[in-house]
Amino acid sequence: MKLALIGATGRTGTYVLAAALERGHDVTALVRDPGKLDPRARAAVRVVVGDATDPGALTDLLAGADAVVSALGPTGREGDLHTRTAGALIAIMTRTGPRRFVGVSGAGIDVPGDRKTVTNKAISALIQLLGGGVVKDKPAEYRAWAASRLDWTLVRPPRLVDGPASTRTLEHDAHRSTRSTKITRADLGAFLVDVVEQGLYPRQAPFVATPKA
Numbered sequence: 001m002k003l004a005l006i007g008a009t010g011r012t013g014t015y016v017l018a019a020a021l022e023r024g025h026d027v028t029a030l031v032r033d034p035g036k037l038d039p040r041a042r043a044a045v046r047v048v049v050g051d052a053t054d055p056g057a058l059t060d061l062l063a064g065a066d067a068v069v070s071a072l073g074p075t076g077r078e079g080d081l082h083t084r085t086a087g088a089l090i091a092i093m094t095r096t097g098p099r100r101f102v103g104v105s106g107a108g109i110d111v112p113g114d115r116k117t118v119t120n121k122a123i124s125a126l127i128q129l130l131g132g133g134v135v136k137d138k139p140a141e142y143r144a145w146a147a148s149r150l151d152w153t154l155v156r157p158p159r160l161v162d163g164p165a166s167t168r169t170l171e172h173d174a175h176r177s178t179r180s181t182k183i184t185r186a187d188l189g190a191f192l193v194d195v196v197e198q199g200l201y202p203r204q205a206p207f208v209a210t211p212k213a
């Protein structure tokens, strides 16, 4: 597939990029600083330099793409980064395509049809109550994609940790909380590529976690 990747220099995005290249996809990456890309990866991708909220850079990124994959995350106090990026992407994708978007949300957001455990419901409510702009940005981002006519998936991981990729099948479900409360960034990166390759969870926000040992 021709994949347009946002957040390729991040701790999850690095794994998305590695998995996409390993599986033979043709990747264009939007980065603010190409020097942050691994030199071998940099040689294997088309690089667009720019900001995720800039419609001009996004138009360049999306040209000819089959799908957009995002592991974007705010590195400063950009409390509206996800909604601004979603707004710009939705406008371009609705007009010229592609129709498919796979991004990262968080297990703390609630969506219609959820069957969270009582504990997870309480944790989500606390996160939403006490969290700052960045936390509130995720539900707003969800609402923006849900209101679009596009084919989106917003993956909801619990706590991200560093560590190796799991050798076991990941836990994932559209609405039921995972038993495990963490996921490695390696597993999340590979899962995002699985979702886009296999067309999993269209217009849904699946939970995903590394299974407990």
Ligand SMILES: NC(=O)c1ccc[n+]([C@@H]2O[C@H](COP(=O)([O-])OP(=O)(O)OC[C@H]3O[C@@H](n4cnc5c(N)ncnc54)[C@H](OP(=O)(O)O)[C@@H]3O)[C@@H](O)[C@H]2O)c1
Binding pocket: 006, 007, 008, 009, 010, 011, 012, 013, 030, 031, 032, 033, 036, 050, 051, 052, 053, 071, 072, 073, 074, 075, 081, 104, 105, 106, 107, 157, 158, 159, 160, 161, 185
């Ligand atoms: N931490 C957790 O436990 C947790 C739990 C659930 C969900 N999440 C979500 O998981 C996602 C990935 O997290 P992560 O830790 O892998 O993120 P990360 O390492 O902080 O990477 C963020 C990526 O976004 C890029 N970025 C930030 N602002 C940008 C902008 N304005 N324009 C273009 N690129 C921009 C960064 O580029 P630069 O390299 O140029 O800075 C970097 O590539 C985030 O959305 C996060 O909210 C995290």
